[in-house]
Amino acid sequence: MEYRSYEGRTRKEAIDRMFDEAIRENRLNETQLLRVTSREVRRWFGLKKDTVWVAVASIQNRALRKGMKTCSADTLAAVKTMASEQPSPSRLGTTNTHIKEQALQVIAEKSAVVLQNASETTSASLAGGELLTKVNQLEMEISSLQSFIKKELSSLREGLVNHHMSEEYEKESEIVRDAEIAKNNLMWLEEFLRERDFDTVVIHDIVEHIKNLKSDVLLDKNQILFEAKSFLLSHLKKQEISLDNYSFGNNILFVGPTGVGKTVTLVKLAAHLAAMRQKKMRFISIDRYKVGADPQLAKYAEILKAPFYEIKTKDQFFELMHQKHDYYYTFIDTAGKSPRDTITFQELADWLKQCNVPFDIHLVVSSTTKPRDLAFTVESYSVLSFHHVLATKLDETLYYGSLLSMLYRCQLPLSFITNGQEVPKDFEIANLESLVNDALK
Template identity: 30%
Template sequence: MKVKRYLVDDLPAAVQMIRGELGPDAMILSTKEIKTGGFMGMFGKKKVEVIAAVDEAARKTPARAQPPRLPKTAAPEIAATRQEEPLDGRPAVPGRAVRDLYSKQAGTASGDAPSAGTAVAVPVAESPPANPAAEALLQLLSAEKGKAAAAGGVPPAGPRTAGNAAANPGDMAEASLLLNELRAMKDMMARMARQQSFRSIPESVLRWSRRLAEQGVDPVHVEQFAEEVRERLHDREVPDEAASYEAAKEVLRSWLLPCAGSGIGQETRIVHFVGPTGVGKTTTIAKLAADQSFSHRRSVGFITADTYRISAVDQLRTYADILNSPLEVVFSPGELTRAYNKMADRDLLFMDTAGRNYRNELFVSEVNSLLAPGEKAETFLVLSLTHKYADMRAVAAQFSKYGIRRLLLTKADETDTYGSLLNLVREFAFPISYITCGQTVPDDIRLFDPEEWVLKLLGEPAHE
């Protein structure tokens, strides 16, 4: 079996190449649309990948002998029964008549007109190809080639007899009908290919799409963004920079506004913080505790289960001493009840969990066992904007399985690319409650403001 891959603009071009290189017995195994070139997955040119094969051994098999042909008067009966009788033990399909006709016409044009009782080789594929449309195009090409050979001025070698298929009106009518159907199918496929071609996007829209790509937004979301901006500008043939910028802001607002989360609720009693190592959970807890204590006049307490990291307990104890708040250390879920009872007089409890490799689901399930369920408990997933989005997505996917939906992003001051924020919103629909932007306690934390992050993602428009 000889297998070959073709990368072409359209299927008819692939058919011609396959017939020329692999011969008439070739079969198309699969076809697939792919994109080549482009920028960050955008604006790539659509190509068709075609996998074709030919069985070399099948070419050497002896020709199948057809039964002796009857006199011309019996030709209509043969034409009438040809569609009903199976070939090779399989039901006859339209298109075999075309191949049969092509084989007979090729033999006539070469000077070897079959007479009654002569064996005629009929190329029949061992199994139907995987793509019916490709098979139809192969049949069309074979039939048209046979017609060209017959109409090329080459006279038949002998007088027309009952064994000559070209003299059979039934065969010719059947072939003509099939050719018309296949031509219609070919035209339909060409129209579909034109409709699916990439539509042009104005340069002013491309500018903001490139900006999002530079910000680290996933190519899939960049393409969606470009399409939505283009649709908002449909009534402008050549939109200017200002109009495109406003349309781009509207699209990002529509994406970010539904994910603007609230802060810590007044009815909340326990707040858990989970997330991987190094994202700043402990410092974030100190900022929120100071804000709740000074601004909202709530008494706070601290619980920590972060017994893996050196001096993690001491760091939180320092913050607790500054705020004059109690601290409890727990080593297992069984000790949580004791800690809650000891701080029953506190309005709000902040619980710090250990930073682990939460790409591992086992660690995720361990920390989930420490979280107290109930309507008065909230859990924040803490992620750093300085991390790669692939790692952030893996961690978010693990915690989302356990129903953790609220997001808190840290270290916004340590990066200039914010695409991961938009990726998380689009992929997980997480509400974002807080953003931290420095180490100062309690100042460097604020509620998530969609308008601020629309401007950060797009940047300022160019002023000429």
């Protein structure tokens, strides 16, 4: 009797090496698997620890196996091959490795029992009919083992396929579920923006932008709002303005509809640009339709100790703008007109063009105005080629979507904002980031 051991990284690999050598040396009938054990070994100077499986086999003397006719190498090789069959890992993945190893362990133990019976039968040197009976019995056991292996492998394959299908179904269900959440979140975003007075064009552009982002963004409303803010800030025109060193001109002219607070806002700007910095200034009111001087602007000019001029004709305006003077700033107020009065706007535009003097023109609008009305105002006053938009009455509205929508569509910078009636308080340089954050709270 001879004993040999075979090592492998797995239990199956150790057993396979035993069978491979037995087939190669044509002694499969004389080889019997005794036991399979595992042990740990350290490699790379003790830095790496591996598990090694060892299969121990006994090899009978060939003379004792002469009577064996049916337990051929081909039959046992077929058993070994069937025991090693597994479904393709590329199709079913590696999530069921533990299940497969258990099945193979059971198969190997069954094979060992059959081989043990063959060894006992042969070592007894049975003769005649008794030997034939034992051989037939051995063939039946091998046939039974084959049926067992087929059944176990079929069950294993079915289990792995079902598990794979279950995983795929779960993935598909998760995709469908995420898609439904994303759809609902986009609908929520549209309603959220609509409630905050954003117009349809801006809402459409924001939603289309969000749709093209990564899917995980669409599952989180906070992320959606963050991306909406980023989109708006990147598409609004920005302008650096300094009150200490205002660089857009000395002839500052305000235009806009009636009731938006042009006169008070003009005085606030004058107080910040001139009065607080000891700059000489003057005020001009262009109003061809009102009888008498503008009492509000005249009163403020008196308080600021600045001259006040009321203009009724184009010649008066030209004469005043071209006379020699030492005023650092000229603040010009205009009559409030309906956006429908395009003739008046065109007439004023002709005055400014023929005057041949540079003007820093601000379109003054109220942040409480509806989106469509703001868009109409911008379109009507565009003949005046204004350079900035100035927003008033931010303290009188909860939402700034209307104002931001107008800035988005006309692509003009917002210069200043007012949020109250106090002079010179309640006036500041526009901060777009702050406005967008407040608009999307």
